[in-house]
Amino acid sequence: MQETLETVFQELVKHKELFGIPASILGVAKTLWGFAEGRSLESRRDKLLGQIDALNTVARVVDDGDLLPAQESNAANTEVKLETARTVRELIRTLERLREKQTETEGLGVAQRAFLLYKPQNWRAWIAHVVCWLSALCIPFYLLGVGISDETDEFSFAVFKAAWSQSDTYGGLLVLLGLFLLARLWGAFERKRRLAFEKRKTLQPEGFAIGTLLAWLYGIGGLALAVGGLIIAANTLRAGLALAMCGFTTALCAVPLSVWAKLRKKRPVKRWWTNTVILLTPSMLLILIVILNLQGVVLSKFRGDVLAYWRSWVHEPIVPLVVLPIAVVPVFASLRALHYRNV
Numbered sequence: 001m002q003e004t005l006e007t008v009f010q011e012l013v014k015h016k017e018l019f020g021i022p023a024s025i026l027g028v029a030k031t032l033w034g035f036a037e038g039r040s041l042e043s044r045r046d047k048l049l050g051q052i053d054a055l056n057t058v059a060r061v062v063d064d065g066d067l068l069p070a071q072e073s074n075a076a077n078t079e080v081k082l083e084t085a086r087t088v089r090e091l092i093r094t095l096e097r098l099r100e101k102q103t104e105t106e107g108l109g110v111a112q113r114a115f116l117l118y119k120p121q122n123w124r125a126w127i128a129h130v131v132c133w134l135s136a137l138c139i140p141f142y143l144l145g146v147g148i149s150d151e152t153d154e155f156s157f158a159v160f161k162a163a164w165s166q167s168d169t170y171g172g173l174l175v176l177l178g179l180f181l182l183a184r185l186w187g188a189f190e191r192k193r194r195l196a197f198e199k200r201k202t203l204q205p206e207g208f209a210i211g212t213l214l215a216w217l218y219g220i221g222g223l224a225l226a227v228g229g230l231i232i233a234a235n236t237l238r239a240g241l242a243l244a245m246c247g248f249t250t251a252l253c254a255v256p257l258s259v260w261a262k263l264r265k266k267r268p269v270k271r272w273w274t275n276t277v278i279l280l281t282p283s284m285l286l287i288l289i290v291i292l293n294l295q296g297v298v299l300s301k302f303r304g305d306v307l308a309y310w311r312s313w314v315h316e317p318i319v320p321l322v323v324l325p326i327a328v329v330p331v332f333a334s335l336r337a338l339h340y341r342n343v
Contacts, residue, residue, distance in 0.1 A: 055087065059081070114184070115132065116128070120187070131186075142173060218251065222247045225247030245297075249282055253286055259273050260334070264336070274341045
């Protein structure tokens, strides 16, 4: 397993653009989504206000009593009131979400929002801010270093231009850019959480949910294994695909971990996320992969020999002490999520 993980790590470093590209796309997409969401909420607010005005006009016409018979007029009046009440409730929810977004950026300039140039409120926010600042500072130095000639140790525009013909140059830049954007989103999220607690006048903010942290670790770690497996599959198809499937399964275990964290904190969760199949399938697949060493994904030398694989646990305790607990945690989270769902 040590050799397999070492090979995966080397391949991931070699093809670092496979991480930089998704991270950059995610950061840009989330930033654009935040901007578009604000515009969409404003448009939704105006539309609902127009609907309420139209319904009030209809209600006044119906109340005149001359347009419809008394029985039909009463029925129409009831329908209009129900529709008005539904629209008003939707307007209230829209205004609350719009007010939250306005509060997030209140008192902050464009540069402050873009580079997190405001005081962090907790230790998690400090980590996000420091990573954001360091990655932002590294980008111009990286661009400068790309143009440094090995012969003269001086900047050369010709060297700078030639460097962009290599994929490694783009990969390094995308890694830094993705790190900056993800850290920025993290810092903005921490500010949003803090403002929400202050709005509710909570004396002590609730701690960071361990399930949420584990969901991020399993998701990122699983995707890393999956990418490494796909790279290895170019040379060794069977081993690469087996490792990729294990990685995707590990990444999917982020779902029950996240659901467990939300239900444990009594936060709303979409009903279909709490489906038994969705919660149990990835965690049970992962535990079976680890226990049975399917396709030799844990220890390749024991592929197809489960008994020898189990006996090797005595000589290679990393499996029962590290790998097995990693596989057990999502199973525990799935069962607890089902328990909270049924309470």
